[in-house]
Amino acid sequence: MSFFALVMRSLAARKTSTLLTALGAALGVALVAAVTVLGREVETSYRNSGSGFPMILGPKGSPMQLVLNTVYHLDKSPGLMPFRAYEEMRDARWVRLAVPYAVGDSFRGFRVVGTTDAIFNERFTPLPKQPLKLAVGRAFKHDPNFFAHIVDDLRKKAAATSRPSGAKDDGHDHHHHHDDMPAEAVVGATVAKELGLSIGAKIEPTHGVEGGKDHKHEHLWTLTGILAPTGTAIDRLVFINIESFFAIDEHQGGAILPESGDVGVSAVIVYPVAATQRAIMMPRLNKRSDIQAVSPSETIRNLLDIVGNVDKVLLLEAALAVVVAILGTAVAIYNLMNERLREIAILRAVGARRGQVLGLVVGESVVVALMGTAVGLLLGRLLIFGIADHVAKTAGFVPDAFAPVIISLGDTLPGLPFEVVAVLAVAVVAALAGLLPAVKAYRTQVARHLSPPT
Amino acid sequence: MSSETGEDRTLRVKDVRKAWPRADGGRRVVLDAVSFELEAGGTLCVVGGSGSGKTTLLHILSGITAPDAGSVSLGREDLTAMSESGRDRFRARHIGYMFQTFNLVGMLSAVENVALPLVFGGASPSAAKHRAGVLLERLSMSDRADQRPAALSVGEQQRVALARAVVADPWLILADEPTASLDPRNAADALALLESEATRTGASLVIVTHDPAVRGRYARHLVIGDGS
Structure with a gap:
């Protein structure tokens, strides 16, 4: 013993x-x-997710709310920013990749993000150096031309509504394209698992992030891919091609910014070519009255x-x-x-x-x-x-x-x-x-x- | 006197005095100039009435209590010159103590109780348990070795207490009223066992008793209290 x-x-x-x-x-x-x-x-x-997104553009307001909503998909969206700012970023030489986010819908409790196929670009890294990977299926189809048309239509519509009464639009049928429009979705790993979704499943988003009234649309979104787990909020997201997001009737009215008459998007994730350009561009962008630029890692540090x-x-x-x-x-x-x-x-x-x-x-x-x-x-x-x-x-x-x-x-x-x-x-x-x-x-x-x- | 190995193991007690404090602030002398010598292998029977200081004497001989004056030595080791922890260590190695009420540790099995002095003396756990087991077997207790004291009969508890007192092959065995809880027949058996273990280990034996039958077994007596 x-x-x-x-x-x-x-x-x-x-x-x-x-x-x-x-x-x-x-x-x-x-x-x-x-x-x-x-x-x-x-x-x-939070540090990892924050550093995965070098810069986020959004409407003026709380930087914290913008980061929480765009990176962690918490809280409400702080509002809309002009689509032109996205176009500027997309075309700017100092920007390597610009990813627009249009939020506000949900599918059976999971938030829906309308975006372009830029999320499948290897430079889109929600976690440092880790691009999104598809576990099954393929990326949704994104048609930039179609998207451009829709945005154009929406701008014209906005211009028409701001004209004095009696004025008519150009008589162009803005909806005739919509039947041919791809309406496809890619979901995060948790969404697929919890809802038991498989490729080919039909998805019908509802308005509001907490789930709400159904949209009245003629067709459903088809699930084309399921993302590999990332351990981030992305696992709980439903991504749809942004043109299909804008084609939803309710979004057309709500997506117009009254001040600028431009189409609005929720946020744009910007990957500059080099970190120094981010440092130079951030203060410049923040001087503008229509947008704010936020560094998620700084906001998260605070x-x-x-x-x-x-x-x-x-x-x-x-x-x-x-x-x-x-x-x-x-x-x-x-x-x-x-x-x-x-x-x-x-x-x-x-x-x-x-x-x-x-x-x-x-x-x-x-x-x-x-x-x-x-x-x-x-x-x-x-x-x-x-x-x-x-x-x-x-x-x-x-x-x-x-x-x-x-x-x-x-x-x-x-x-x-x-x-x-x-x-x-x-x-x-x-x-x-x-x-x-x-x-x-x-x-x-x-x-x-x-x-x-x- | 010396043991079979030639080592001096004589118990020498010289002018030992001990007094306990009284409620009125004075002191009651219980041992007054007690002196004796006991050669290795010898047996001494200590007799005296209740409160005569018999148990106090055993506590002093074992080093549990220090005397107020006088000296106690076992062989060349002077217990009264040792520190308390020195006496504890010496007791674990060289003195076996059999208590009147056995004082077995209730949470330990028989074999663990027996192994205690070896464990505290620094033996390895496995060696201590093995040696305790062998000893219990010799005392016909091997089938009861894993029982707790509460599950043992009085006679069995007595044998466990005896085994614990002799397991470390002590130089000196102190037995306080070893037959007090036993009927006459078991008492005789217990004494025979105690004597045979003392003989086997070559230990000196000091038995405290007030039982005339026990007293009659031994030639050498120390009467304390009245007329010490």
Whole structure:
């Protein structure tokens, strides 16, 4: 029988107290683990997604709202920006790729984005250096000429409605093309999985991101491709070719910007040829009255700075819960110590030294706390796993519950896995807390507690 | 006197005094200038009435309690000159103690109880358990080795307590009222076992008793309390 076995026997003899106190530690550690892992996942995911999109153009307003809506598909769209600005970007020499987003519809709870086939370009990288990949099927068909026609039609229509009453349009039938228009969709991995969609499925978006009234249109969209999982909000998106988005009757009226009379799009993701051009162009673009240019990574850094402080408070609270639980363990051992004085005296009488008795009691405190820690670490990860779906819906990314989390210990020391840090920290706190009952055991008067002197 | 190996293992007790504090603030002298020598392998029967200081004497001989004055040495080792942890270590290795109420540890099995002195003395866990198992087998207790004390009869608990006292091959065995809980027949068997284990290990034996039958078994007595 080893010294450790003696510790385990002692704990087993007080099963209920041991299990309850370990459970307290487990819940505290689970909270710490969940906060730490989720916090790290939020940071990693938001930083990655942010840096995947170097610049976003959108209407004037809140940069945060624009980024949250365009990158994470959260919140409402801040509005529309003139389509001309997209055309400028598309044709500008300093721009490598410009991707328009038209949002506002949904399909059975998943947001719909009208865009061009630029999203299948290898330079469109929602995560750094990771272009979108199709898991099955093909990209939707995008017809730039058709799109140009539709935009042209819409502009003319806008001009006509702004003319004095009685004026007529050019008599051109704007809708005659629509029957030939490709109406195709590509969906993210989660959409396909949750809705059980396969290639060829028919999709019918409704107006409004929360789902709303049906559009009255003559035909449905055909699913041509399913994207490989990205772990980003894209997994929960339905992409349709932008010309088909604009062909929806409801969008035609709402897509006109009253101030400029131009067609509106929600946002444009811009990939400059070089980072320096982004730095030069951003302030210039921001001087314009019709658009704003936002760097998602900067905006996200600001957001994380705010969230990070909340995160630290949460972590501190969770850590305090662990400390309280460990103190509870020590107090439970301490309270039982009066009943154990004879047992301690017997151990001393058969040769245990004071230090060994001290070690025995400290060992009990540490073992109970570590048992709780082991369960808590697993619980914390399982908690993240359990809420992953909810996080994906509300925060726009899929947290990896079992992603390794490395804790930095300063500039000079190598980082350690979170689990190792947690075990070490708990062991130290439990050892210190265990000193409280251990000192009582240490001071046990052997002769007095063995039997009364005769 | 010396053991079979030639090592001096004589127990020397010289002018040992011990007093306990009284409720009125004074002190009650329980041991007053107790002196004796016990050669290796010898047996001494300590007798005296209740409260005469018999158990206190055993605590002092084992190093559990330090005397107020006087000296106790076993061979060349002076217990009264040692630190407390030194006495603890010495007790684990060289002194076996059999308590009146056995004092087995309830959360441990019989074999684990027996192995305790070896574990605290620094033996490896497997060696300690093996040696404890062999000893229990010799005491016809092998089929009860994994039982907790609560599941053992009084006689069986007594044998476990005996095994624990002799497992480390001590130089000195201290037995406090070893037959107090036993009927006369079991008492005689228990004493025979104790004596045979003491003979086997070459240990000296100090038995505290108030039982005339036990007293009658031994030639050498130390009477304390009245007329020590």
